[in-house]
Amino acid sequence: MVQTSGQEGAADYDIVIVGGGMVGISLALLLAQQHAEWKVLLLEAQAYEQSDQHESRPSFDSRSTALSWSSRKIFSAAGLWSALQSHVSEIKKIHVSDRGHVGLTRISAEEAGVEALGYVIENRWIGAVLLEQLGATSVEVIAPERVAKVVAMKSKVRIDLENSGETIQTSLLVIADGANSKTAQKLGIHSDQQPYGQQGIIANIAVQNPHCGVAYERFTDQGPMAMLPLSDCDGLPRCALVWTQTPERAAQLMAASDDDFLQALQESFGYRLGIVEKVGERIAYPLALTTASEQVRRNVVVLGNAAHSLHPVAGQGFNLSLRDVATLADVLGAAKTAAIDFASLETLEHYQQQQVADQQKTLLFSDNLPKLFAQPSSLMALGRNSGLVMMDLLPSLRGRFANFGMGMANKEAGRGK
Ligand SMILES: Cc1cc2nc3c(=O)[nH]c(=O)nc-3n(C[C@H](O)[C@H](O)[C@H](O)COP(=O)(O)OP(=O)(O)OC[C@H]3O[C@@H](n4cnc5c(N)ncnc54)[C@H](O)[C@@H]3O)c2cc1C
Structure with a gap:
């Protein structure tokens, strides 16, 4: 060289x-x-x-x-x-x-x-x-x-x-x-x-029903959410959540208790995977x-x-x-x-x-x-x-x-x- x-x-x-x-x-x-x-x-x-x-x-x-x-x-x-x-x-x-x-x-x-x-x-x-x-x-x-x-x-x-x-x-x-x-x-x-004026909250979620390899893309008034199939953990099926929110709502969801977070997620996502049972560590990213x-x-x-x-x-x-x-x-x-x-x-x-x-x-x-x-x-x-x-x-x-x-x-x- x-x-x-x-x-x-x-x-x-x-x-x-x-x-x-x-x-x-x-x-x-x-x-x-x-x-x-x-x-x-x-x-x-x-x-x-x-x-x-x-x-x-x-x-x-x-x-x-x-x-x-x-x-x-x-x-x-x-x-x-x-x-x-x-x-x-x-x-x-x-x-x-x-x-x-x-x-x-x-x-x-x-x-x-x-x-x-x-x-x-x-x-x-x-x-x-x-x-x-x-x-x-x-x-x-x-x-x-x-x-x-x-x-x-x-x-x-x-x-x-x-x-x-x-x-x-x-x-x-x-x-x-x-x-x-x-x-x-x-x-x-x-x-x-170019900020989207949104935050993406990610977390692993344990759900009641097997996901059977289905990835859910759901569009809500606050922004899109994705629940992607993950391997089971402790016998419970798991999904990877990516939840787009306004910064204000994201701050509320990040500060919420696990139970309140899961309730909000259930309301937004519905019961396609049964009850959303557990949430792991949450991280929010400005998008x-x-x-x-x-x-x-x-x-x-x-x-x-x-x-x-x-x-x-x-x-x-x-x-x-x-x-x-x-x-x-x-x-x-x-x-x-x-x-x-x-x-x-x-x-x-x-x-x-x-x-x-x-x-x-x-x-x-x-x-x-x-x-x-x-x-x-x-x-x-x-x-x-x-x-x-x-x-x-x-x-x-x-x-x-x-x-x-x-x-x-x-x-x-x-x-x-
Ligand atoms: C919520 C979310 C979900 C996503 N999901 C998907 C998906 O499903 N599929 C997909 O394709 N992409 C996805 N992405 C995008 C994907 O995560 C990124 O494209 C990827 O992380 C980019 O990797 P990177 O190595 O370029 O950057 P980074 O992951 O940011 O890594 C940069 C590295 O550089 C190091 N570093 C920083 N500054 C210095 C420095 N000065 N000197 C030396 N090292 C330094 C950091 O420590 C870090 O290790 C997602 C992103 C987000 C935010």
Whole structure:
């Protein structure tokens, strides 16, 4: 590798990934498979052994993630799916309904001709599996560590580390430190934030009746809610709740006793799963659509939530980012094999061109869905209910909705493995 304009004596890496959340670790794993000789460093702000401290650990808190078919294919191709599979609950049906209105639709895996419409897994399991796999690679991990200063040089990026005070340099800096990235800001890459004026409350819920692999998407006047199937716990069926609320109502629900919270949930969700018996730890997230002003520069890529952070109702954020990760790893790997500068602007723009259509479609879908269902006006209610009724009548429309959820509508733009 040509080493121009680097700093004498500074540890030199091919690729430094800042942010060891679900996206940063996934990329590190895929890069290690592309070229084992690459010198890759992962910098994570939090110590991994503190992974149960949810407040400071955005990726691996008590949330669950609905993985799409496209994510399954990427993890399978990377040889990671078999380790994840024992922790997932398959989504066999999606049940979409609108509280207080007639519209209702069901989408089934059987009808879509697939084994499952998605796979729900607790983030802590994703973290445990990915970290274990990472330990078997040559990727160097420093955690806890933060970036104090970043300087773009002629053909390298110089990074001053906060805790150790050391200076390192890299050919490619991948910024994956989450929404409103501090590292990107240090390079003058800004985030455009459009708040939804809503909070997403997440919690695991034990219910009376088996969910039978059904994911419930329910639209209420306050905002959408999802109850996703999880594995049983202590003999009780469980679901992962994502409940969108106004900030005021979210504050009330967060402060409520478990009994009051469960009563409010029962009223809003109904009795499709019988009595909602228990609620686990609750966490509230302010919801916003956040996009980075730039995703690639020479020697720099912005990835994951740092590049685009979406409304969670459509369950697309990580799935989209994983398609970005897979495409980036492929493009970098191909450039390296062809002895082309993998950190050049041309190579990185090639990656971005491959992902732009997928990103735009997914952003639009995730942005429009909650807005459509947040409108209380009767005209909108009529529109969305006839939309749901239409979906139940028209298999092709239902198929398109299901395909989108599975990441299939994006397969030309994403990785079609
Ligand atoms: C309620 C909710 C439900 C969701 N459900 C789904 C779903 O079902 N399906 C789906 O696909 N997506 C879902 N998402 C989106 C998904 O969680 C995100 O897309 C994903 O977490 C993004 O991962 P990330 O690694 O980019 O960012 P993060 O998870 O934010 O991780 C960033 C990492 O960087 C570290 N970090 C921060 N600053 C620094 C620094 N200066 N230096 C070093 N490290 C740093 C952090 O400690 C963290 O580990 C959901 C999101 C929410 C909020």
